Amino acid sequence: MRYTVDFLVVGSGIAGLSFALRVAAHGKVCLLTKGDASEGSTRYAQGGIAAVMYDSDSFDKHIQDTLIAGDGICDREVVEMTIREAPDRIRELVQYGVDFDLDGKRGRFDLHREGGHSEFRILHHKDNTGEEIERALLEAARRHPNIEIREHQFAIDLITQHHLGQWVTRHTPGIECYGVYALDCQTNRIDTYLSKVTLLATGGMGNVYSTTTTPLLSTGDGVAMVHRARGVLADLEFTQFHPTSLYNPSEKPAFLITEAMRGAGAVLKDRDGNEFMQKYDPRLSLAPRDIVARAIDNEMKLSGRDYLYLDARSIGSRHLIEGFPTIYAKCLSIGIDITRDMIPIRPAMHYQCGGIKVDRRGASSIRHLYAAGECACTGLHGGNRLASNSLLEAVVYAHNAAEAATAEVQNISFRHDVPDWNAEGMVFNEEMVLITQTKKELQEIMWNYVGIVRSDLRLQRAFDRLNLIYRETEDLYNRSVLTEPLSELRNLIACAYLIIKMARARRQNVGLHYSLDLLPSHPEKTPQA
Numbered sequence: 001m002r003y004t005v006d007f008l009v010v011g012s013g014i015a016g017l018s019f020a021l022r023v024a025a026h027g028k029v030c031l032l033t034k035g036d037a038s039e040g041s042t043r044y045a046q047g048g049i050a051a052v053m054y055d056s057d058s059f060d061k062h063i064q065d066t067l068i069a070g071d072g073i074c075d076r077e078v079v080e081m082t083i084r085e086a087p088d089r090i091r092e093l094v095q096y097g098v099d100f101d102l103d104g105k106r107g108r109f110d111l112h113r114e115g116g117h118s119e120f121r122i123l124h125h126k127d128n129t130g131e132e133i134e135r136a137l138l139e140a141a142r143r144h145p146n147i148e149i150r151e152h153q154f155a156i157d158l159i160t161q162h163h164l165g166q167w168v169t170r171h172t173p174g175i176e177c178y179g180v181y182a183l184d185c186q187t188n189r190i191d192t193y194l195s196k197v198t199l200l201a202t203g204g205m206g207n208v209y210s211t212t213t214t215p216l217l218s219t220g221d222g223v224a225m226v227h228r229a230r231g232v233l234a235d236l237e238f239t240q241f242h243p244t245s246l247y248n249p250s251e252k253p254a255f256l257i258t259e260a261m262r263g264a265g266a267v268l269k270d271r272d273g274n275e276f277m278q279k280y281d282p283r284l285s286l287a288p289r290d291i292v293a294r295a296i297d298n299e300m301k302l303s304g305r306d307y308l309y310l311d312a313r314s315i316g317s318r319h320l321i322e323g324f325p326t327i328y329a330k331c332l333s334i335g336i337d338i339t340r341d342m343i344p345i346r347p348a349m350h351y352q353c354g355g356i357k358v359d360r361r362g363a364s365s366i367r368h369l370y371a372a373g374e375c376a377c378t379g380l381h382g383g384n385r386l387a388s389n390s391l392l393e394a395v396v397y398a399h400n401a402a403e404a405a406t407a408e409v410q411n412i413s414f415r416h417d418v419p420d421w422n423a424e425g426m427v428f429n430e431e432m433v434l435i436t437q438t439k440k441e442l443q444e445i446m447w448n449y450v451g452i453v454r455s456d457l458r459l460q461r462a463f464d465r466l467n468l469i470y471r472e473t474e475d476l477y478n479r480s481v482l483t484e485p486l487s488e489l490r491n492l493i494a495c496a497y498l499i500i501k502m503a504r505a506r507r508q509n510v511g512l513h514y515s516l517d518l519l520p521s522h523p524e525k526t527p528q529a
């Protein structure tokens with residue numbers, strides 16, 4: 001089938017939905033999403049969204065906190081712009097029906113605090129903020145007559161001049177996006193979507209690693225598509241590991257224990273019940289994520305243990321049960337009463353700071369292609385994202401991209417000469433084990449060699465192992481009818497390759513990138529194991 005649409009959006013998380021709602025007044029919007037529309041990282045966000053809403057806080061403080069967490073390599077102008085725009089974007093979310101908790105006394109927003117924040121500034125809905133945001137935006141998008149949401153449609157590749165028979169390299173000037181090819185997962189047909197403007201909002205790539213808090217569909221598809229289309233990507237060495245995922249080894253994805261719990265008073269402890277963060281940072285359990293995750297990793301390696309503890313008991317039963325109902329219920333379901341027991345935790349891959357390089361309008365290096373949300377690299381996060389700045393970045397850049405896209409859409413024509421997908425000569429691959437086993441191998445390689453602490457040797461080893469996996473998988477791809485699992489595997493391999501390549505190129509320890517072979521940018525943070 002062939003479709004033509006003014007605005008094509010890939011992804012139905014906070015970024016894709018926010019963009020769709022804003023451009024819908026200017027043309028027909030088709031939103032493709034590979035699972036159920038509500039599935040994605042957004043709905044699992046717990047802590048909330050950071051914004052300066054009252055005079056007790058200031059833009060300058062939020063800017064400083066973001067720059068410090070980013071370890072000196074954030075784009076300062078982007079930080080300032082994003083943080084100053086935050087209150088307007090929050091008001092829009094409220095208009096769409098997002099119900100942020102109020103403090104009950106003055107009718108103001110109830111604000112939480114998280115690691116790296118010098119003030120209480122996280123707007124939230126109990127401990128399930130993302131679910132509330134996703135609900136409100138999805139309901140608004142479903143009501144809009146100009147937005148069509150198409151579920152279980154898997155975007156495979158961007159359509160560019162390459163598909164018109166032209167030779168496209170990373171140095172080709174003026175690469176253009178004419179839409180995407182997408183697999184209809186229910187019929188296995190590959191459709192052609194021609195668009196004037198395309199937005200990638202495909203979320204993260206957590207499943208490159210074996211332990212991640214991100215949902216199973218976070219497989220870096222947008223980043224891989226732009227890589228294949230020869231677009232510009234950046235900062236992928238900055239993989240963020242969340243310090244506290246619930247240690248429950250059989251569970252995938254790993255369940256998150258929000259940092260807001262540490263903001264409310266919970267502290268990290270070793271297996272003997274002793275605090276240890278004083279060895280690493282004066283901000284203790286509320287230091288930025290890179291520092292806390294490395295400290296936990298180091299303590300685990302020194303003691304040979306698979307997990308440590310978060311002790312939330314000092315917060316008090318009532319506050320824990322009423323303020324963190326999702327975490328309380330989850331832990332209770334596996335026999336942990338957080339009002340009485342310490343919570344076993346370990347770090348997990350949580351967020352990708354890098355991605356598709358975009359300018360302040362959300363425009364990528366490929367013409368008519370925008371990106372927003374976790375798949376984009378705006379410069380806001382630098383070497384390490386400050387907690388709860390991700391949902392904020394997604395709404396700010398969805399807004400900016402929508403403004404830019406609506407300004408250009410009238411001047412763009414469809415490319416009707418684009419051919420349909422050619423699947424001639426392909427056979428169905430019945431050996432699913434080839435895909436599932438390769439995916440597991442990849443995730444273990446990345447966890448063991450490209451994790452919280454890296455080294456030249458580990459990166460080289462990962463690169464060599466990945467090469468073999470890459471060749472085997474490309475061989476399979478060239479012979480097989482394309483399926484969602486095979487396409488996801490290729491995308492994960494492409495993302496892993498890019499992470500390793502950029503990690504090897506970064507010759508200084510900055511933010512989340514830490515190698516035993518490089519000079520520490522902050523000697524006091526050096527792990528021993």
Ligand code: FAD
Nearest residue numbers: 011012013015034040041042047048155203373374388391
């Ligand atoms: P997502 O919400 O992940 O949505 C991606 C969408 O793209 C999905 O609809 C998916 O189906 C679709 N998609 C992907 N590939 C394809 C394809 N090939 N074809 C079609 N569709 C595709 N950040 C904060 O700021 N505050 C928090 O409190 C917070 N808590 C978090 C808690 C957890 C457990 C996790 C995992 C993350 C958390 N984050 C938080 C990070 C934040 O939630 C995400 O970065 C953000 O929600 C990403 O939004 P998004 O719209 O970019 O992507």
Ligand code: SIN
Nearest residue numbers: 046047258259387388
């Ligand atoms: C959390 O609630 O700890 C996650 C916040 C984030 O990832 O920004």
